Amino acid sequence: MTTQKITLAKGLNMGLRKAMEADDKVLLMGEDVGKLGGVFRITDGLQKDFGEDRVIDSPLAESGIVGTAVGMALRGYRPVVEIQFDGFVYPAYDQIVCQVAKYTYRSQGKVKMPIVIRIPFGGGIGAVEHHSESPEAQFAHTPGLKVVACSNPVDGYWMIQQAIAHDDPVIFLEPKRQYHADKAELDDSATPEPLFTSRVVRAGSDATVLAYGPTVKTALKAAEAAESEGRNLEVIDLRTLSPLDMAPVYESVRRTGRCVITHEAHVNLGMGAEVAARITEQCFYSLEAPVLRVGAFDMPYPPSRIEEEYLPDLDRVLDAVDRTFAF
Amino acid sequence: MSDPVSFGPDLAEVFGPSQSDGGPDLVQLLTPEGERVHHPEFDHDFSAEELRGLYRDMVLTRRIDVEATALQRHGELGIWAQLLGQEAAQIGAGRAMRPQDYAFPTYREHGVAYCKGVDPLRLLGLFRGVDQGGWDPNENNFGLYTIVIGAQTLHATGYAMGMQRDGVVGTGDPERDSAVLAHFGDGASSQGDVNEAFIFAASYNAPVVFFCQNNQWAISEPIERQTRIPLYQRALGFGFPGIRVDGNDVLATYAVTKAALQRAREGNGPSFVEAYTYRMGAHTTTDDPTRYRLNDELEHWKLKDPIERLKVYLRRNGLVDQQFFDDLDAEAKELGHHLREGCKALPDPKPMDQFGYVFSEMTDEIREQRDGFQAYLASFESEGAH
Numbered sequence: 001m002t003t004q005k006i007t008l009a010k011g012l013n014m015g016l017r018k019a020m021e022a023d024d025k026v027l028l029m030g031e032d033v034g035k036l037g038g039v040f041r042i043t044d045g046l047q048k049d050f051g052e053d054r055v056i057d058s059p060l061a062e063s064g065i066v067g068t069a070v071g072m073a074l075r076g077y078r079p080v081v082e083i084q085f086d087g088f089v090y091p092a093y094d095q096i097v098c099q100v101a102k103y104t105y106r107s108q109g110k111v112k113m114p115i116v117i118r119i120p121f122g123g124g125i126g127a128v129e130h131h132s133e134s135p136e137a138q139f140a141h142t143p144g145l146k147v148v149a150c151s152n153p154v155d156g157y158w159m160i161q162q163a164i165a166h167d168d169p170v171i172f173l174e175p176k177r178q179y180h181a182d183k184a185e186l187d188d189s190a191t192p193e194p195l196f197t198s199r200v201v202r203a204g205s206d207a208t209v210l211a212y213g214p215t216v217k218t219a220l221k222a223a224e225a226a227e228s229e230g231r232n233l234e235v236i237d238l239r240t241l242s243p244l245d246m247a248p249v250y251e252s253v254r255r256t257g258r259c260v261i262t263h264e265a266h267v268n269l270g271m272g273a274e275v276a277a278r279i280t281e282q283c284f285y286s287l288e289a290p291v292l293r294v295g296a297f298d299m300p301y302p303p304s305r306i307e308e309e310y311l312p313d314l315d316r317v318l319d320a321v322d323r324t325f326a327f
Numbered sequence: 328m329s330d331p332v333s334f335g336p337d338l339a340e341v342f343g344p345s346q347s348d349g350g351p352d353l354v355q356l357l358t359p360e361g362e363r364v365h366h367p368e369f370d371h372d373f374s375a376e377e378l379r380g381l382y383r384d385m386v387l388t389r390r391i392d393v394e395a396t397a398l399q400r401h402g403e404l405g406i407w408a409q410l411l412g413q414e415a416a417q418i419g420a421g422r423a424m425r426p427q428d429y430a431f432p433t434y435r436e437h438g439v440a441y442c443k444g445v446d447p448l449r450l451l452g453l454f455r456g457v458d459q460g461g462w463d464p465n466e467n468n469f470g471l472y473t474i475v476i477g478a479q480t481l482h483a484t485g486y487a488m489g490m491q492r493d494g495v496v497g498t499g500d501p502e503r504d505s506a507v508l509a510h511f512g513d514g515a516s517s518q519g520d521v522n523e524a525f526i527f528a529a530s531y532n533a534p535v536v537f538f539c540q541n542n543q544w545a546i547s548e549p550i551e552r553q554t555r556i557p558l559y560q561r562a563l564g565f566g567f568p569g570i571r572v573d574g575n576d577v578l579a580t581y582a583v584t585k586a587a588l589q590r591a592r593e594g595n596g597p598s599f600v601e602a603y604t605y606r607m608g609a610h611t612t613t614d615d616p617t618r619y620r621l622n623d624e625l626e627h628w629k630l631k632d633p634i635e636r637l638k639v640y641l642r643r644n645g646l647v648d649q650q651f652f653d654d655l656d657a658e659a660k661e662l663g664h665h666l667r668e669g670c671k672a673l674p675d676p677k678p679m680d681q682f683g684y685v686f687s688e689m690t691d692e693i694r695e696q697r698d699g700f701q702a703y704l705a706s707f708e709s710e711g712a713h
Contacts, residue, residue: 059523063481066481067480067520068527074485077492095481110464111471168687
């Protein structure tokens with residue numbers, strides 16, 4: 001057993017390396033992923049070790065990156081493409097929605113599309129416009145795509161390998177503000193949980209807080225603060241956004257009777273809306289209050305000097321928890 | 328007032344005047360009158376057998392198109408995308424491919440599908456609404472029909488990049504070396520994806536031939552709305568050669584595409600072939616070309632019919648006898664029968680099966696939806712039993 005303390009960036013880097021060692025059909029492609037190692041250094045050193053044929057610096061064209069990945073997948077490869085920033089995925093939106101998501105269905109299941117589209121998402125890095133967005137609902141709304149979000153270094157390490165080994169297209173969301181933040185202990189001899197599962201990351205009995213990606217940390221901090229006020233919050237990291245893994249959520253909400261979901265994306269028609277609807281269907285008689293959502297306002301992402309006002313934080317999560325108790 | 332600032336060369340001087348007949352660079356081996364002409368770069372010594380084969384392919388391809396159009400008129404197909412007039416472009420390109428080469432079609436490549444061995448009946452499924460492309464693309468190396476304009480040119484380029492990584496390019500082994508044929512039209516040349524495909528293919532020197540059937544019309548919009556210069560001349564700006572070929576001359580499209588594919592297989596990178604042709608039919612069976620183009624134009628192009636000119640050549644040179652035409656006629660009738668009867672017999676898709684096609688393995692979410700739908704449908708059956 002070897003353990004080491006790693007960041008999310010390191011976990012993803014190590015996971016990509018493992019996946020490339022395990023299967024020589026795995027290719028990485030994207031803007032600046034080669035010599036530079038990506039603008040966030042997630043692919044650092046991989047071109048040097050696996051060569052330019054497997055770690056491909058692409059022309060600066062997102063539709064081209066995803067569209068050529070479709071062709072490579074048809075040829076039997078497993079492309080992992082990097083979209084440099086969330087707000088730059090839209091030029092590739094047509095290829096993702098009309099081709100990547102539909103090819104398997106169009107062929108009546110004869111063709112597989114084992115493509116992973118990695119997207120650094122979310123805010124909190126003081127960036128200019130288009131560098132801090134949370135487009136997950138647009139992909140979760142698209143049949144034929146799977147969407148996952150990692151929240152910590154250990155999940156990053158395992159989930160990227162599992163996504164690459166999976167035979168369907170996966171939108172892989174990485175909370176960019178966490179890349180180089182907290183370290184965690186990785187035991188690479190451990191058996192990871194399956195990819196498309198959510199997980200209770202903090203047990204509690206008074207209310208359930210659901211989060212994914214960057215807001216998992218926010219939710220855990222909120223739970224800590226609530227504890228000092230005598231309130232015991234359960235926190236669930238959803239991890240998979242499509243398909244959703246609701247069983248642990250239902251189990252929790254039936255116990256607590258109260259639920260708050262938080263994400264950086266806009267509340268209107270966001271993941272929280274779908275999750276709230278499902279909880280209402282399945283846990284109606286257990287609910288003591290409506291499921292509340294804490295997310296961004298329905299406006300474009302603001303200038304970065306005020307982004308922390310706009311993003312859900314510990315206080316806004318706790319405010320929502322309070323409101324479920326006041327109901 | 329000062330004189331206008333001179334800014335670069337006069338485009339007309341660089342590219343020459345617009346020419347409705349295809350211009351001086353048009354590669355042609357068989358004139359509309361059926362005269363065999365020769366070209367210094369692109370030529371091929373066609374045997375009588377090859378010529379009869381190409382003629383047969385074009386006649387059968389036209390038959391597929393005519394039958395499918397009729398099936399649409401009879402309500403058996405929801406819509407049909409006609410290829411009338413583009414038989415030479417498609418058969419020349421299709422026959423220039425080797426079995427290991429891969430074609431990425433639009434939704435009009437019925438002749439190429441036929442060359443790659445796809446049963447034409449399978450093409451009807453999409454237009455009848457029983458499937459969205461029911462063939463396995465990897466069985467015949469023929470991709471699924473792609474309706475979003477130009478999207479498949481990127482798939483073609485990525486596939487060609489895969490071939491490079493598989494070591495099947497430039498090995499010198501003719502059984503092994505492979506290339507991709509990417510189909511698209513004049514309208515698609517305006518799409519971002521097509522231009523990105525050009526850039527990726529050039530950047531990686533990918534073994535892909537961009538085969539553009541310029542049929543002069545993108546539904547109602549003439550080629551002048553898509554480009555100010557001849558399309559084949561755009562290729563140079565992307566860093567690879569472009570050739571304009573008479574798309575109604577099956578000998579020329581065959582010879583030029585063969586050379587372009589060979590170049591790609593040898594590892595010399597992409598090229599652009601503009602097959603200069605004409606959409607003699609409508610865009611699809613729902614279109615009405617009389618609203619936007621003159622009949623004179625159609626009459627002009629009818630004189631350049633791809634099948635007629637080869638027929639004249641075959642007859643004049645004594646390469647065919649009446650028996651050949653009788654046999655071919657019988658074969659075409661048989662094909663028509665296969666399509667008519669086969670189309671009507673195509674089974675409707677089963678709603679329950681659709682849930683299983685979304686992913687490689689059904690998710691619990693989709694299984695729940697399927698089971699719920701099934702239970703809902705079953706509830707009517709049990710009501711009926713009361």
